[in-house]
Amino acid sequence: MKAVKAVLAGIAAAMALGTAVQAQTILKASHQFPGGKGDPRDEMVQIIAREVKAANVGLEIQVYPGASLFKPGEQWNAMTRGQLDISSFPLDYASGKVRAFGATLMPGLVRNHERASRLNDSPFMKDIKAHVEKAGVLVLADAWLAGAVASKDRCIRKPDDIKGLKVRSAGPTFAAMWQQAGASIVSIPSNEVYNALQTGVAEATDTSTGSFVSFRLYEQVKCITAPGDNALWFMYEPVLISKRTFERLTKPQQEALLAAGRKAQDYFTKESKGLDDKMAKTFKDNNVEVVTLTPEEYDAWIKVAQESSYAQFAKEVPDGKKLIDEALAVK
Numbered sequence: 001m002k003a004v005k006a007v008l009a010g011i012a013a014a015m016a017l018g019t020a021v022q023a024q025t026i027l028k029a030s031h032q033f034p035g036g037k038g039d040p041r042d043e044m045v046q047i048i049a050r051e052v053k054a055a056n057v058g059l060e061i062q063v064y065p066g067a068s069l070f071k072p073g074e075q076w077n078a079m080t081r082g083q084l085d086i087s088s089f090p091l092d093y094a095s096g097k098v099r100a101f102g103a104t105l106m107p108g109l110v111r112n113h114e115r116a117s118r119l120n121d122s123p124f125m126k127d128i129k130a131h132v133e134k135a136g137v138l139v140l141a142d143a144w145l146a147g148a149v150a151s152k153d154r155c156i157r158k159p160d161d162i163k164g165l166k167v168r169s170a171g172p173t174f175a176a177m178w179q180q181a182g183a184s185i186v187s188i189p190s191n192e193v194y195n196a197l198q199t200g201v202a203e204a205t206d207t208s209t210g211s212f213v214s215f216r217l218y219e220q221v222k223c224i225t226a227p228g229d230n231a232l233w234f235m236y237e238p239v240l241i242s243k244r245t246f247e248r249l250t251k252p253q254q255e256a257l258l259a260a261g262r263k264a265q266d267y268f269t270k271e272s273k274g275l276d277d278k279m280a281k282t283f284k285d286n287n288v289e290v291v292t293l294t295p296e297e298y299d300a301w302i303k304v305a306q307e308s309s310y311a312q313f314a315k316e317v318p319d320g321k322k323l324i325d326e327a328l329a330v331k
Contacts, residue, residue, distance in 0.1 A: 025253065027061045027245060029086035032072040032191050035065025039214045040271045041088050044141060044239055044264040048086070051260035057252040061086060072189040080136040082244035088143075090208075090237045091132070092171035093189075100131045102313055103323040105171040107305035108298075110234030112227075113273050115330060116144035124326035127319065128236070138246055140239040140261035143268045146276050147233030148212060150224035151204040152197060155291050157225065159304050168193050168205040170235065173309040177301070178206075180308035194220060206233055209279040218286040226283075227276050228292030232301055239264060 029049065033039045042065050049061035064070075070078050070087075076094035078084035092105035103109070103124070110116050119125055120142045129139055147170070149156050156162050163182030169175040175185045186202045190211045196202040197220035205217065209227065212218070227233070239261060246254060280290050293301070314321035 025059050025249065027059070027085035028069065029061050029063045029088075030067075030069040030075055030078075030084055031063075031065055031088045032067040032189060033065060033088070033211075034214050035063065037214065039210060040268055040275065041143070041145075041210060041237060043271075044143065044268050045086065045088050047264040047267055048140065048239065048257070048260040051263055052253075052256050055252075055256035055259070057250070057256045059249070059253045059256060067191055072191065076137075079240060079242045082136075082242050084242065085245040086140070086239065086241050088237060088239045090170060090235050091128075092173075092235065094135075095172060098131050098135055099317040100128065100319060100323060102171060102173045102317065103320070103327065104128060104236035105234075106173045106313065106324065106327070107177050107232050107309050108302045109324070109327040110144065111231055112229065113144070113146065116234055116272075117269060118330050119144070119327065122326065122330045124323060124330065127323060127326065132240070133243065136243045137240050138243050140241050140257060141265040141268070143237045143239070143265065143272070145208040145210055145235050145237055145272060146227040146231045147206055147208045147235055148224050148226050148279065149204065149206040149233065150212065150217065150221040150288075152220065153203070153222055155223035155225065155289060156204065157291060157293060157297050159300055162204065165203045166201070168196055168202040168207075170207055173313060174206055174233070176308040176312050177305045180304050190215060193217060197221065208233075208235055208237070209275045212279050213275070213282050218283045218288050221288055223289040223291065224279075224283050226280050226290050226292050230293040230295060230298035232293070232298065232305075 029045050033041045035042050045063050049063055052059050052061055075087045075089050079087060091101045095101040132139055159181040162178055165183050166186055167178045167183040168186045168188055169178055188196055190207050193205050194215050283290050310324055
């Protein structure tokens with residue numbers, strides 16, 4: 001009898017352990033940025049992972065940085081199909097699938113960090129997030145990054161300065177503006193730019209100030225046009241979660257994720273301006289010339305953008321003009 005009780009007790013313990021194991025849901029998060037090296041985009045995802053674990057709701061997030069799980073261009077499709085749970089990447093990377101996303105990397109729509117923060121609660125962003133959700137994805141945390149343009153042999157201030165250069169562009173709207181100014185376009189993700197510059201495949205590049213530092217592009221360029229007060233380049237790079245994943249979680253798990261997303265967003269809002277300052281210092285320390293646009297130079301680029309990026313977007317995207325007008329309406 002004692003032996004039978006012992007066996008039954010063992011079975012009960014094993015079943016209890018199995019239930020505990022099953023209760024722990026593990027999500028996978030993928031992004032292309034360096035991990036463990038202070039990149040704030042990686043840190044946003046790490047904050048969410050830490051906060052969710054600390055909430056003790058049976059949820060764990062495994063983070064795969066450095067494109068170690070999915071390549072940058074594969075992440076959007078993987079999320080919409082439910083193959084990937086969480087990611088952080090430029091939403092414009094998915095503009096080939098959802099053309100409206102091109103508005104989140106449009107020359108001159110943002111201009112500074114204060115305006116970027118105001119955009120988050122605007123009709124413009126409500127419309128963008130409606131497109132995100134319709135595709136099967138949800139936003140966990142907003143993030144806007146300023147960006148820059150750099151060249152291997154010259155400073156790029158005026159449209160004439162980019163004429164004849166092979167330029168890596170982060171997205172189609174900037175590509176349209178660079179092409180209008182006389183450049184040819186190289187299409188590769190940010191984690192491949194270093195090699196492209198090194199081998200001559202590209203002679204100039206635009207990307208975020210964070211990526212300019214994280215990918216050590218100061219080793220490959222002579223001059224960089226930093227954001228300053230007149231930033232042409234701003235990019236929306238949220239933390240996203242697959243809608244399929246989110247909807248199969250328990251209510252406490254969903255609440256923990258949303259709370260963690262708010263904390264990650266608050267962190268990044270404080271860090272974003274610092275990324276610009278860090279980039280300028282890092283590039284100067286590595287003997288790269290750092291310049292900014294004057295209001296007159298900025299206006300010259302906006303004229304080129306209106307003739308190319310804006311006009312093309314309004315023509316090709318059903319709600320393109322509406323999105324541009326909504327963004328420009330934010331003061």
